[in-house]
Amino acid sequence: MSRTPLDTVEHAAATPDVELPWAELGLKKDEYERVVEILGRRPTGAELAMYSVMWSEHCSYKSSKVHLRQFGEKAPESDALLVGIGENAGVVDVGHGYAVTFKVESHNHPSYVEPYQGAATGVGGIVRDIIAMGARPVAVVDPLRFGAADHPDTKRVLPGVVAGIGGYGNCLGLPNIGGEVVFDSCYQGNPLVNAGAIGVMRHEDIHLAKASGAGNKVILYGARTGGDGIGGASILASETFDDAKPSKRPAVQVGDPFQEKLLIECTLEAFQEKLVVGIQDLGAAGLSCATSELASNGSGGMRVTLDDVPLRDSTLSPEEILMSESQERMCAVVEPEKVDRFLEICDKWDVIATVIGEVTDGDRLEIYWHGGKIVDVDPRTVAHDGPVYERPYARPSWQDELQADDANKLPRPSSADELKDQVLKLVASPNQASKSWITSQYDHFVQGNTVLAQPEDSGMIRVDEESGLGVAIATDGNGRYAKLDPYAGAQLALAEAYRNVATTGAKPLAVSDCLNFGSPEDPAVMWQFAEAVRGLADACQQLGTPVTGGNVSLYNQTGEVAIHPTPVVAVLGVIDDVARRTPVAFQEEGQLLYLLGDTREEFGGSAWSQVVHDHLGGLPPQVDLERERLLAEILISASRDGMIDSAHDLSDGGLIQAVVESALLGGKGARLVVPDGLDAFTFLLSESAGRAVVAVPRSEEVRFNDMCGARGLPVTRVGVVDGDSVEVQGEFTLTLEELRKAHEETIPALLA
């Protein structure tokens, strides 16, 4: 077998005219020229591999960076923020010496190709981000979006994704406490599989991704490196440098949750003994990312011997090793005298660990292979100084027409019977129907600290058994609202997640986001993105909840057609005592139902307009962030002081959807009275934001009303918890049995 000579730095300098497959690796001509300019010569194959993956949209945020800066510039002052944007995940102070880290990421494209493994490794990746901060992961959440519920391909993708999330998360022993499932034909060829995780640590245990201290060792530990997830690198390695190699490698990565569990325990034990100077998980771009980020965030350089990387497949080329996305791997920087102990701990947990390099006092990242130097770069140019694009953006020409197509003008039910039919149709529609067939495949209560899980408004986990301190998390996003107005749509996503956290009694503290959009090369999509980021940053500033990190997923489109702009927002909150939480379910008959907030005629983007008219047009509900803040304060106070026994935020589907859910979960009906000044249709189905419905024990009625009155929050008595049906006086009655059948049979009928 004839091999071409190793493409070392020396060889590259001596052969400036060799053509490299930069275009096949996804680099643009000017980007490649920039690499040549930075290095002062042509890159070696290995260097090209590193630059191409690290300068990809996914790793470099080259299209989104200029907009994302607003999250920093507009960040509100927050005493709670311990670590902000830029690390593996943000960290928030929750009191009693505890810190919580959380983040949401996307794994959209892999999950479409191979739903089970794509979704499973999405969970694995986000959990490693949490470990890398020094925290023990305590819960996961999964916001999911699929194509039409009755489309055959949804039946391929959804069960695989759900099984993958359950399979990986359940094996790890992590409760899945929240998320969403949304169906819309815009996601048919491009489902959104976002994954979030929460971790808990003591303040002093926070770890960062940096390599400092010359002489410190770089240790790669976890699974062996195989040919997983090497996208473009196969072209580089198999066609240009060595024609005799096995053919193309798949982009699919297979996860091993039991290996990940060992990685968690082993890493936490090493942290416990203070053996780790810096740490980074290996995710997208694998070793290329880990080495260049660790080195560029630290004080010195780094020297790595690639021959020492344990391989699953001995035929891998150095380029492939650098780009492999094999799962369940981490990279730690450890002082020389602590290396033995670190390796001992890894051995105890049956985790393969190898010293692959060391921190140097220079400022270069040097990588060796078979004795030759194949990479010699300034790590900052790889990790941080990637291209930055000011992509053109323009409000699409169809936006005005879309907004003019007012949903408030759609034909409304003309009789009580028609209203009843539409309500029944709404609660049975795939988006509004019970998702328990999906969420019951996830473990909710493992570890014994889950306080609330789906279908509650937010998931809640107890952090401290003694004091009852806990955290809550909610994720929300409404692509339909964002399509109508991306600025308002992003704010509504934040407002809903914020409201959901407060509804359970927790105080919202911080935000993570996963921004799912189409191609940034389309000015219309770029405009949607720019507007959504601006909206979210403005709203975070006003609500005092900083963005701590997150992820951008672009190119979510099929051909020329982009998905709805879908900013998914996660809000983390803290509650002093989880015993004070407020559930969704009605607790006791006779309790009074109050509607908090103002109800206007707002049907643009509503569930009603989708279910009854298959319509998307008009404007989304009005945003009033000061109102959201006031509502949250009332809900938190009422929960702490025991003034409410159940609460549910109003969002898609409006009041009737919320009341039906509370009734079915509690097994108790409700009698509703249409308040003065509202028609029954608007009362039941409008989606005005900044609202919640609460059940107040009669003994607390005066106190609760006084509190709302004193703080200036509109409060309307709308009914009472009673009986075994939901009755809207003067309009219609639906028995709980009818409602349960409609609400709970839809999803299993479509997907089971």
Next chain:
Amino acid sequence: MARVVVDVMLKPEILDPQGQAVQRALPRLGFEGVSDVRQGKRFELEVDGPVDDSALARIHELAESFLANTVIEDFTVKVEEVKAEAGK
């Protein structure tokens, strides 16, 4: 009547956690010298009628669309004649 065997294996470059678990267990049980294990699935299909080209094409199709996940797995199809049972 004939038996058609479909063997399904993870593609060589795909991680095989099950195979790895078996491989790691071997030395613990005193079986040395096995450096790698990969685990697959074997399907035995009893086919009515002759196994001609069209029957094999059908089996190929069902293996590709149902028995194997060709994103991460390879499969092979082979025919095994079943010996006639005595007394029939």
